[in-house]
Amino acid sequence: MLKKADVLRGTLDLMILRTLELAPMHSYGIAQRIEQITGGAFEVSPGSFFPALYRLEQKGWVRGEWGESENGRRARFYALTKAGRKRLDVELENWESVQLAIQKVLRTST
Secondary structure (H helix, E strand, O other): OOOOOOOOOHHHHHHHHHHHHHEEEEHHHHHHHHHOOOOOOOOOOHHHHHHHHHHHHHHOEEEEEEEEEEOOEEEEEEEEHHHHHHHHEEEEHHHHHHHHHHHHHHHOOO
């Protein structure tokens, strides 16, 4: 079983954008989906999650609208914008570069 870890700086935006790629979701649903996909490996605290979500909205990469959740409560639903889809592509490309660089370091023998 994986130990819970903090999300690396910069990867939370990527995970939020990727989660919203398929369908709009409310904030709790986004956080729950990230935890589900990672098998609970990442613990995203509200203190990190909400500022990231608001930052993405301010940059125009996600759009938030009020609606009704599955349980009948008022909730803010977020959707990926056209600019957000473009940013997701950039973030995925950057992630691939970082991942390859880290792999090179880890494969280097001392």
